[in-house]
Amino acid sequence: MASFTYETLVPEGGAADAALSAYASLYGQVERKLFAAIAAGKDPDELKSDCLKSYGITGRQFNAIDLELKGKISAVKESRRFQIKDLTDRIQKAEKVVSKLEKPAQPPGRRKKQDTTVAEDPAARKKRLFKLHQKRRRLQALKDRRASLIFDEENGIVRITFGSRKLFRAQFDLEANQYESPEEWRQDWQAARSRQFMVVGCKSETGGNQGCTATANADGSVDLRLRLPNALIKEGVNGEYVFLRGLRFAHGHENVLNAVRAHEDTAEGEAACSGRVALTWRFLRGEKHGEPVWYAHVTVDVEAPPLVTRRQAGAVGVDFNQDHLAVAETDRFGNPIGFERIDAYLRQRTSGQREAILGDAVKQAVARALAAGKPIVIEKLDFARKKAQLEDTSPRRARALSALAYRQFHKLLTAACFRAGVEVIEVNPAFTSVIGAINYAQPLGVSTHQAAALVIARRGLNKTETPRASVTRNGALVPARNGGHVAFPLPARNRRKHVWQLWSGARRKLRAALDAHHRCGEGHNPRPPPLSLMRAQGAVSGTERILVSSR
Numbered sequence: 001m002a003s004f005t006y007e008t009l010v011p012e013g014g015a016a017d018a019a020l021s022a023y024a025s026l027y028g029q030v031e032r033k034l035f036a037a038i039a040a041g042k043d044p045d046e047l048k049s050d051c052l053k054s055y056g057i058t059g060r061q062f063n064a065i066d067l068e069l070k071g072k073i074s075a076v077k078e079s080r081r082f083q084i085k086d087l088t089d090r091i092q093k094a095e096k097v098v099s100k101l102e103k104p105a106q107p108p109g110r111r112k113k114q115d116t117t118v119a120e121d122p123a124a125r126k127k128r129l130f131k132l133h134q135k136r137r138r139l140q141a142l143k144d145r146r147a148s149l150i151f152d153e154e155n156g157i158v159r160i161t162f163g164s165r166k167l168f169r170a171q172f173d174l175e176a177n178q179y180e181s182p183e184e185w186r187q188d189w190q191a192a193r194s195r196q197f198m199v200v201g202c203k204s205e206t207g208g209n210q211g212c213t214a215t216a217n218a219d220g221s222v223d224l225r226l227r228l229p230n231a232l233i234k235e236g237v238n239g240e241y242v243f244l245r246g247l248r249f250a251h252g253h254e255n256v257l258n259a260v261r262a263h264e265d266t267a268e269g270e271a272a273c274s275g276r277v278a279l280t281w282r283f284l285r286g287e288k289h290g291e292p293v294w295y296a297h298v299t300v301d302v303e304a305p306p307l308v309t310r311r312q313a314g315a316v317g318v319d320f321n322q323d324h325l326a327v328a329e330t331d332r333f334g335n336p337i338g339f340e341r342i343d344a345y346l347r348q349r350t351s352g353q354r355e356a357i358l359g360d361a362v363k364q365a366v367a368r369a370l371a372a373g374k375p376i377v378i379e380k381l382d383f384a385r386k387k388a389q390l391e392d393t394s395p396r397r398a399r400a401l402s403a404l405a406y407r408q409f410h411k412l413l414t415a416a417c418f419r420a421g422v423e424v425i426e427v428n429p430a431f432t433s434v435i436g437a438i439n440y441a442q443p444l445g446v447s448t449h450q451a452a453a454l455v456i457a458r459r460g461l462n463k464t465e466t467p468r469a470s471v472t473r474n475g476a477l478v479p480a481r482n483g484g485h486v487a488f489p490l491p492a493r494n495r496r497k498h499v500w501q502l503w504s505g506a507r508r509k510l511r512a513a514l515d516a517h518h519r520c521g522e523g524h525n526p527r528p529p530p531l532s533l534m535r536a537q538g539a540v541s542g543t544e545r546i547l548v549s550s551r
Contacts, residue, residue, distance in 0.1 A: 002304065004252055004255065004300060006249045006300075007250075008247050010244055016294075020283055021285070024195060024197045025194040029194070030051060034051065034066065035069055035073075035160060056232075058229065061211065063200060064197075064200040083149055084153065095139065101128055101135060167188065167189060195284065196283060197282070198280065199226070200278075207263050208276065208277060212227070212279075213227075214260045215260065216257055220253075222246075223247070224296070225243055228241065255302050256279075259277050262276045279300055283295070283297075304418060305420075306421055309374055311374075311461065313332055314330045314372070314374045315329075315374050315376075317329075317376075317454060317455070317458070319432070319450070321449050323344065323345045323346070324449070325342040326452065326453040327453055328340075328451075328454035328456070328457050329368065329372060330457045332461070336440075336454055339446050342361045342365060345357070355408065358409050359416075366420055369422050377426075377427060377456050430503075431500060431507065432452045433452045434510060435503060436450075436452035437452070438510070439451070440454050440455070441478060442485070448478070465499070465503075466499055467490055472490060472493075475487055475490065476509075488512075491506060
């Protein structure tokens with residue numbers, strides 16, 4: 001069983017909009033007051049009775065506020081520990097870069113052990129000192145940021161800006177943030193601090209939620225009955241309840257209907273309760289075509305469908321790259337059956353565009369696995385440590401690594417596979433690209449990324465990888481980025497050590513060969529035109545497929 005959240009637009013209505021806005025305003029006020037009390041060292045349970053009387057809310061509404069606030073505090077603490085670790089790695093890397101820049105640059109061709117009394121070129125020295133100054137500034141900024149986080153961690157301080165820190169700082173430069181007056185900023189600030197509220201559900205309650213009860217209609221739509229806080233009832237906002245009728249979800253509507261109808265079953269006993277789930281509702285104010293609207297989000301638990309894939313049939317390996325997904329399909333013995341490239345260019349895209357592009361690419365990969373009846377194999381990657389090592393990386397590679405959205409890809413893929421009944425296998429990513437480039441790219445006539453996808457699929461089937469006999473005998477022949485090849489001999493195999501020792505040495509030799517290939521001028525070919533232009537000219541199709549007969 002897994003939890004899914006679905007979104008729909010709340011039908012427009014003056015009275016309903018006013019009631020939801022008043023609910024969100026009161027919800028945010030209580031949440032901020034409760035956070036201030038917790039920061040002062042008070043126990044939330046001891047404040048419950050006072051909050052119920054002071055703010056005119058029910059016990060269930062207080063529980064929702066308390067639960068969400070505890071989640072935010074826990075998230076801040078967990079994020080802070082991650083940031084401290086990340087900053088520590090970045091500081092270590094920055095210190096190495098600063099130490100390297102403090103030494104005069106060696107003239108080309110000189111060895112490190114030779115006499116270094118040769119005067120440094122003035123232009124190179126000026127450039128080095130300027131870069132050293134900027135790196136020292138950055139290093140000190142990283143240390144100050146880590147010291148601040150460590151101080152908060154040791155003293156148990158939690159900092160939360162309700163309404164976002166960015167909007168709070170906008171008041172200090174109104175013109176740059178397109179505000180004509182402080183009143184205009186204050187209006188946005190108050191709206192941002194009171195733009196959402198949550199109603200927690202329970203599977204033993206009517207409709208899965210006592211405060212927001214859902215009922216299914218004959219036409220398949222869903223009606224909601226939202227219980228307002230007592231303070232708003234006294235003010236005469238909209239009576240005791242607000243009714244929202246005719247809700248339909250673009251995605252997951254059947255799952256929501258099944259959860260609602262399970263509570264309408266009049267049967268009693270454990271058998272009836274076992275099929276019921278809690279429905280937690282969240283109402284969020286947003287914008288659509290420049291107009292303010294309300295969205296309803298519902299979180300339900302969904303039973304996992306039975307798996308329709310078998311490892312005995314083979315596997316489908318997926319290698320995530322900056323601008324595409326490389327897919328490789330194998331049979332049960334690990335032999336390649338087919339390869340596929342699914343375009344997913346994510347640079348210079350908004351978050352919504354990236355999610356849509358990745359979603360379409362994931363659908364194609366899952367459809368292939370579903371048609372073949374084989375599980376999907378992906379790498380278990382963590383880019384946090386790699387991103388911490390970007391101090392001395394070229395700007396082009398730093399942008400490429402920062403633009404990778406592997407976490408989003410992983411989330412979309414696992415969700416799509418869960419719905420389709422496709423098994424997902426995560427494997428160790430060690431040396432997949434190196435093994436693919438040396439063992440499979442040139443013999444099979446595929447790209448290095450597709451060869452890496454083949455290694456991933458084979459690793460999901462517990463297949464081992466040793467150098468091919470032809471590679472061991474004649475040396476490795478690896479494709480380069482510009483369409484050429486580089487050749488180099490593999491290091492000697494020490495059979496008393498793990499085979500990854502061999503692949504580690506092969507990776508060093510491969511990097512050296514590619515660097516030499518680039519320095520010789522062979523890697524300075526002009527870049528190919530953008531993919532969109534190539535498609536418009538009919539040079540490539542949306543999805544390139546290369547079929548390779550199984551061996």
